Amino acid sequence: MKGFVKVVVTAVSLVMLAAACSSNTSSGGGATSAEPGAQGGTYSFVNCEPTTLIPHNDYESCGSQVFQGLFTRLVTYDFTTGAPVPAQAESITPSADALTYTIVIKDGWTFHDGEPVTAQSYVDAWNYTAYGPNGYILNFFFDRIEGYDEMNTDKPTVKELSGLDVVDDTTFTVTLKAPFSQFENTLGFDAFDPLPSVFYDDPDAFNEEPIGDGPYMMDGAWKHDETIKLTRYADYAGTPGYADNVELPIYTGDAAWADFQAGNVDITLVGSSHIEEARTAYPDTLSEQPGSTYLFLGLPLYDEKYQSKELRQALSMAVDRQAVMTAILVAETPADDVMPPAIQGYRPGICQYCTLNVEAAQAKLAEAGGFEGPLTLNFYADDQVLEQAMEAVANQWTQNLGIEVKLNPINGNEYFGMTLGKEMTGPWWDGWVMDYPSIQDYLTPLYGKNGGYNVAGYDNPAFDDLMTQGDEAPTLDASIPVYQQGGDMILEDMPVIPWGYIGFNTVHQTSVTNVLKAGPLDVLALELVQVVEPSS
Amino acid sequence: MRLLLVVPVLLGTILLVFGMVFLAPGDPISRLAGNKPLSPSTIAVITARYHLEQPFVIQFWEYVKALSHGDFGATFTGRDVSEIIKERFPVTLKLALGAFTVEVVLGLALAIVSAIKRRTWIDSTILVGTLAMITIPTLVVGFVLQYVFGIKLGWLPVAGIQAGWQSYVLPALTLGLGSAAALGRLGRSDILDNMTGEHIRAAHARGLPRRRVIGHHVLKNSLVPIITIFGLDLAYLMGGAVITEAIFNLPGLGQSLIVGVRTSNGPLVVGLVMLSAIIFVFTNLVVDLLCARIDPRISYE
Numbered sequence: 001m002k003g004f005v006k007v008v009v010t011a012v013s014l015v016m017l018a019a020a021c022s023s024n025t026s027s028g029g030g031a032t033s034a035e036p037g038a039q040g041g042t043y044s045f046v047n048c049e050p051t052t053l054i055p056h057n058d059y060e061s062c063g064s065q066v067f068q069g070l071f072t073r074l075v076t077y078d079f080t081t082g083a084p085v086p087a088q089a090e091s092i093t094p095s096a097d098a099l100t101y102t103i104v105i106k107d108g109w110t111f112h113d114g115e116p117v118t119a120q121s122y123v124d125a126w127n128y129t130a131y132g133p134n135g136y137i138l139n140f141f142f143d144r145i146e147g148y149d150e151m152n153t154d155k156p157t158v159k160e161l162s163g164l165d166v167v168d169d170t171t172f173t174v175t176l177k178a179p180f181s182q183f184e185n186t187l188g189f190d191a192f193d194p195l196p197s198v199f200y201d202d203p204d205a206f207n208e209e210p211i212g213d214g215p216y217m218m219d220g221a222w223k224h225d226e227t228i229k230l231t232r233y234a235d236y237a238g239t240p241g242y243a244d245n246v247e248l249p250i251y252t253g254d255a256a257w258a259d260f261q262a263g264n265v266d267i268t269l270v271g272s273s274h275i276e277e278a279r280t281a282y283p284d285t286l287s288e289q290p291g292s293t294y295l296f297l298g299l300p301l302y303d304e305k306y307q308s309k310e311l312r313q314a315l316s317m318a319v320d321r322q323a324v325m326t327a328i329l330v331a332e333t334p335a336d337d338v339m340p341p342a343i344q345g346y347r348p349g350i351c352q353y354c355t356l357n358v359e360a361a362q363a364k365l366a367e368a369g370g371f372e373g374p375l376t377l378n379f380y381a382d383d384q385v386l387e388q389a390m391e392a393v394a395n396q397w398t399q400n401l402g403i404e405v406k407l408n409p410i411n412g413n414e415y416f417g418m419t420l421g422k423e424m425t426g427p428w429w430d431g432w433v434m435d436y437p438s439i440q441d442y443l444t445p446l447y448g449k450n451g452g453y454n455v456a457g458y459d460n461p462a463f464d465d466l467m468t469q470g471d472e473a474p475t476l477d478a479s480i481p482v483y484q485q486g487g488d489m490i491l492e493d494m495p496v497i498p499w500g501y502i503g504f505n506t507v508h509q510t511s512v513t514n515v516l517k518a519g520p521l522d523v524l525a526l527e528l529v530q531v532v533e534p535s536s
Numbered sequence: 537m538r539l540l541l542v543v544p545v546l547l548g549t550i551l552l553v554f555g556m557v558f559l560a561p562g563d564p565i566s567r568l569a570g571n572k573p574l575s576p577s578t579i580a581v582i583t584a585r586y587h588l589e590q591p592f593v594i595q596f597w598e599y600v601k602a603l604s605h606g607d608f609g610a611t612f613t614g615r616d617v618s619e620i621i622k623e624r625f626p627v628t629l630k631l632a633l634g635a636f637t638v639e640v641v642l643g644l645a646l647a648i649v650s651a652i653k654r655r656t657w658i659d660s661t662i663l664v665g666t667l668a669m670i671t672i673p674t675l676v677v678g679f680v681l682q683y684v685f686g687i688k689l690g691w692l693p694v695a696g697i698q699a700g701w702q703s704y705v706l707p708a709l710t711l712g713l714g715s716a717a718a719l720g721r722l723g724r725s726d727i728l729d730n731m732t733g734e735h736i737r738a739a740h741a742r743g744l745p746r747r748r749v750i751g752h753h754v755l756k757n758s759l760v761p762i763i764t765i766f767g768l769d770l771a772y773l774m775g776g777a778v779i780t781e782a783i784f785n786l787p788g789l790g791q792s793l794i795v796g797v798r799t800s801n802g803p804l805v806v807g808l809v810m811l812s813a814i815i816f817v818f819t820n821l822v823v824d825l826l827c828a829r830i831d832p833r834i835s836y837e
Binding site for chain 2: 051052057059132133134135136137139140143152153154224225226227249250251252253254255256258259261262263264413416417419420430432435445452453455
């Protein structure tokens with residue numbers, strides 16, 4: 001879910017993150033020999049150093065992996081469809097206009113310190129995050145809720161969202177500023193975790209040993225840059241985790257792979273640098289799945305050269321994505337929709353201009369009236385694999401369309417400043433990771449008139465209307481076909497060239513089994529991993 | 537007097553590093569969330585917290601002011617830099633001391649043996665061997681040691697510091713071998729120079745036992761250049777552990793510096809470089825004083 005951010009933070013480029021190639025959708029690898037329900041044992045999973053362990057102030061994948069075990073949210077997501085399923089919530093009921101949501105939580109749940117989880121636990125945590133002066137990173141998730149604006153002025157006097165209303169210990173209502181059919185989808189994200197009251201006494205202390213309501217609790221304090229240990233929470237009211245203990249040793253860089261080869265850790269993610277090695281050495285326990293990162297080549301629609309949609313379609317049809325991914329970006333899969341497969345509403349193969357078709361591409365280019373070259377292709381500097389891939393794309397454009405292409409590597413520190421500032425002079429390498437698993441989150445932010453990352457500068461009132469209609473749909477199911485129409489519009493207009501999906505690839509020792517990606521989220525489902533011989 | 541000189545050196549270092557970090561392109565806040573649009577209120581709070589809206593001079597002044605109270609500031613992700621240093625310093629120190637031990641023990645042994653056995657096959661073997669050790673990059677040595685002793689033979693830990701002192705064996709060897717080889721070669725010629733000196737011949741002529749001549753007269757006189765090298769090396773090892781720490785996943789200062797630079801985390805980078813500068817300056821001070829003790833001709837009054 002935060003993969004893209006992680007990539008940025010580690011300043012390796014997109015391709016360096018775990019990525020998927022063969023679309024092996026049967027997850028967990030080969031062995032599933034452990035008896036169902038076999039509990040106990042300890043396993044370890046390679047992780048990285050989180051920036052913080054306060055979920056509401058963290059926006060990267062190292063932290064989310066820990067929160068996956070420490071917290072149970074209102075909703076979780078179906079592993080196959082990606083649809084939200086109540087978890088700590090008993091029910092979430094939208095009003096007919098999708099403006100007010102009544103949330104009832106399950107009774108009898110407790111935090112790891114014994115404090116009961118109540119409606120107030122949620123409301124307080126949300127208010128704290130939504131209050132501007134606290135400066136929490138995930139603050140912007142609350143701007144859909146009534147009263148957010150008053151809490152984020154220069155000198156806010158209000159400290160509580162007027163849209164939140166506690167009815168009783170297990171019930172609260174949320175009133176939004178505008179109808180939003182996807183609200184339930186957002187509730188499985190870290191920003192909406194509940195917090196125990198001890199948090200407010202000393203957030204810094206909480207950060208070192210966070211207390212959640214999930215299947216696992218901290219086993220001692222966070223040992224920075226060394227390890228985070230979790231142990232099963234005995235009084236967990238949901239379905240308990242299989243393993244007794246989970247160790248999340250912290251690695252920086254390549255040492256994790258060496259340690260896995262030596263048999264010192266049970267599970268690790270596999271990045272593009274080791275995926276081919278893993279395919280030969282660990283074919284039975286390697287699992288490759290498309291993650292939630294949607295890669296695309298951005299296009300400067302603000303530049304008059306790129307106004308013609310036929311040109312954009314031509315550029316898209318003139319690249320052989322699969323060939324580049326077989327040869328260079330070995331851990332990615334080609335995009336065939338405006339979003340990754342794990343998201344509800346995904347339609348395989350719907351993008352008609354996303355496969356190589358040289359004749360059609362040339363025809364479209366002629367229709368667009370040709371292209372006055374040269375074309376500048378921009379990408380992150382300092383990543384040789386990416387550079388090779390971009391060279392391949394450039395060659396294909398030159399060969400198939402006769403366009404002269406100049407490669408332009410850009411310093412990673414300046415990159416997003418240039419995309420957001422609309423300073424790009426030609427197509428550029430880019431990507432988007434969802435904030436919550438919803439088709440809407442792959443559309444509105446990227447192409448909506450006021451979209452937070454509409455870096456193409458796409459402006460289409462008909463598209464915006466569809467997005468509003470989708471937001472106003474009475475149910476989630478009803479909203480999807482509407483958003484899909486918006487997706488069709490994007491695939492026709494091509495404000496960006498769909499490129500591919502970065503994978504979530506895991507490999508594990510035979511000591512563990514049932515290693516699963518947590519549905520549409522790019523984290524491991526810690527509670528489902530089973531230790532094969534837990535007696536030791 | 538020497539101590540007073542330390543102050544301008546350190547101030548200059550801060551100014552230089554701070555300037556470089558300040559002038560580096562890109563917005564550190566955007567680093568916190570990649571291409572995600574943070575809310576304006578969040579950005580405003582973080583900007584104010586780190587004085588990012590202030591001009592360079594003010595930022596620099598705020599930093600120096602805090603530093604004079606021993607406060608290294610906080611990273612953009614909210615951790616105290618002093619705390620990071622406190623936590624990581626022991627790791628790097630252990631690694632550096634381990635490597636230093638390798639350098640001193642192995643390096644001196646090589647130097648003495650090859651000097652005494654000069655122009656024999658032992659001497660030639662050592663000369664060729666040390667040349668190879670100097671030529672092979674640390675990176676290669678590290679990966680080879682890790683693969684052979686960690687992964688294939690499984691004798692020693694591959695990564696991390698969970699296994700206590702054993703975790704430091706391979707990294708210390710990786711870091712120390714090159715310096716040991718260099719010291720071996722330099723020490724050899726240094727000792728040989730001394731062995732041909734008049735006073736040594738005189739000592740031999742007086743009938744002193746060979747062991748005493750070499751131990752007392754040759755080695756003692758060879759110490760000044762060797763100690764100078766020790767000093768420079770220790771400081772270098774403290775700062776030069778970047779590659780080794782990355783290979784073996786040791787949570788030390790070097791690893792932190794890489795992360796800091798990559799993420800434009802100014803306060804972290806400035807703090808770490810400052811620390812390196814302090815270590816460097818003080819080790820050199822100690823070396824100078826030691827040399828003055830060993831060789832009365834050197835004086836720093």
